[in-house]
Each structure stands twice: as structure tokens, then as C-alpha cells.
Amino acid sequence: xxxxxxxxxxTARPLLVALDFDGTLAPLQDDPSASRIIPAGVDVLARVAAxxxxxxxxxxxxxxxxxxxxxxxxxxxxxxxxHGAERARVTRFxxxxxxxxxxxxxxxxxxxxGARAAGLVRGKDGVWVETKPTxxxxxxxxxxxxxxxxxxxxxxxxxxxxGSGVLHGKDVVEISVxxxxxxEALAALRDELGARSVLFAGDDxxxxxxxxVLGDGDVTIKVGPGDSLARHRVGSADELVExxxxxx
Numbered sequence: 001x002x003x004x005x006x007x008x009x010x011t012a013r014p015l016l017v018a019l020d021f022d023g024t025l026a027p028l029q030d031d032p033s034a035s036r037i038i039p040a041g042v043d044v045l046a047r048v049a050a051x052x053x054x055x056x057x058x059x060x061x062x063x064x065x066x067x068x069x070x071x072x073x074x075x076x077x078x079x080x081x082x083h084g085a086e087r088a089r090v091t092r093f094x095x096x097x098x099x100x101x102x103x104x105x106x107x108x109x110x111x112x113x114g115a116r117a118a119g120l121v122r123g124k125d126g127v128w129v130e131t132k133p134t135x136x137x138x139x140x141x142x143x144x145x146x147x148x149x150x151x152x153x154x155x156x157x158x159x160x161x162x163g164s165g166v167l168h169g170k171d172v173v174e175i176s177v178x179x180x181x182x183x184e185a186l187a188a189l190r191d192e193l194g195a196r197s198v199l200f201a202g203d204d205x206x207x208x209x210x211x212x213v214l215g216d217g218d219v220t221i222k223v224g225p226g227d228s229l230a231r232h233r234v235g236s237a238d239e240l241v242e243x244x245x246x247x248x
Contacts, residue, residue: 007219011219015198016054016193019057020059020060020203022062025058025241037070037072038238038241045244049077055195059200059210060081061174064095065095067081075091078090079095082132082135083182084181102177106178107177120154124143134178138151143171148171152168165179168205169206187213201223211228219232220232
């Protein structure tokens with residue numbers, strides 16, 4: 001932890017603090033709608049965002065409306081949803097969003113993905129389908145091993161057939177009709193804000209795409225176990241929030 005705190009203290013300003021949500025700020029839940037940022041995190045994020053030399057962003061696989069409803073972040077926070085396919089900024093009046101417009105072909109493929117995915121999970125306990133504005137997600141967190149493996153294999157095959165992008169994360173397979181990447185979305189936001197350095201933390205395989213685009217002057221943090229390109233590691237959301245207090 002001391003090396004991480006030293007790295008955070010040495011970041012160049014302006015600084016972009018970008019954080020994943022589930023498993024990073026909010027402990028993973030069997031029911032995704034029950035996810036919440038740990039209480040200490042709400043206060044720390046508000047204090048981080050209040051600094052004149054720091055911008056705050058959440059970079060999540062969640063659909064944007066879902067992320068906004070659960071996140072409890074201050075005005076001015078940038079929200080990147082659906083792994084980079086959606087973007088908005090939190091204002092006092094709600095979300096100032098970049099509108100995502102699908103072509104007729106993309107809309108048709110999204111409808112077909114939803115119907116086909118619903119069919120492939122039928123009869124599998126603990127497996128369900130979520131439809132986002134640009135993607136369909138097969139969730140397997142509550143399934144037994146056999147059903148989980150079969151559903152994820154079928155979803156990956158469906159993605160190869162109909163998707164423009166397929167992401168295989170922790171107990172989820174997301175099939176998008178648009179190309180989306182947390183790394184590309186984070187790099188674009190960094191350039192737009194003119195940030196000299198970035199602090200990014202995440203816990204899942206999909207966050208590795210963001211770690212890939214960050215350099216030696218940035219701070220990359222893996223939350224929890226598993227192989228990672230991140231240069232630092234913390235064990236939990238509580239430890240991450242403790243490290244973020246260095247900024248305030």
C-alpha cells in the first residue's frame with residue numbers, strides 16, 4: 001500500500017481519476033441492482049471531485065442509466081457506460097448524455113441478439129439476459145457450473161455470429177452491435193480533458209483494456225486477485241478508498 005500511496009502522491013496534474021464500479025467501488029452482489037458504493041467511498045469521491053486539478057469518471061460495463069441510478073457520485077462526474085459505448089456527465093438536472101444512435105442494421109442485429117439470447121438461456125437456472133442500448137448481456141453468476149459453462153459457450157458462439165464486439169468477464173458475456181472498449185473510451189476522455197496523468201482502478205478482465213492504454217506516469221490498480229497488467233494491487237474496495245484519501 002505504501003508504494004501505491006507514493007505513486008498517487010506523485011501524479012502530475014491535471015489528473016483524471018477513473019474507476020470501475022462493480023467489484024471496485026461496490027462489492028459484487030448476486031443481485032446487480034443491490035450494488036452500492038461503500039459508504040466511505042461516497043464521501044471520498046465527492047472530495048476528490050471537488051479538487052480543481054482533478055476530474056472524476058466512472059468507467060463501467062453497466063448501462064448508463066443503471067450506473068447513474070446506483071453510483072452516488074457528485075455533479076461534474078463523467079460516466080462511461082456499456083464498456084465505452086455510452087457517455088454522459090452528471091449535472092444538477094440529471095445526465096448530459098452523448099446520444100447513441102444505431103443504424104437500421106445495428107438495431108436489427110440488437111433485436112435478433114435479444115431474441116436468440118433469450119432462447120439459449122431458457123431452462124438454465126441462474127442464467128438471465130439483460131438488454132442494453134447497444135448490447136445484450138448473458139449473466140451466469142447464479143448458475144451451477146454446468147449451466148454456466150453451457151450458457152457462456154453458447155453466448156460466445158452467438159457473439160461470433162452477430163456481434164461487433166464480445167466481452168467475456170466475470171460470469172458475464174456481453175455481445176455488442178458497436179465496437180466498444182474501456183481503453184479507447186478512457187484515452188479519448190483523457191485527451192479531451194488534457195489530463196497529464198490518469199489513475200484507473202478495476203477488478204475484471206474487461207478493465208485490462210484500460211490498463212493497456214496507460215503509461216509509466218499513470219497509476220493502474222487491480223482490485224482483488226487474478227493476473228493483471230496493473231502495476232499496483234489492493235485487496236478490496238475498502239483498501240481502494242483508503243488509498244484514494246491520499247488525494248484529499
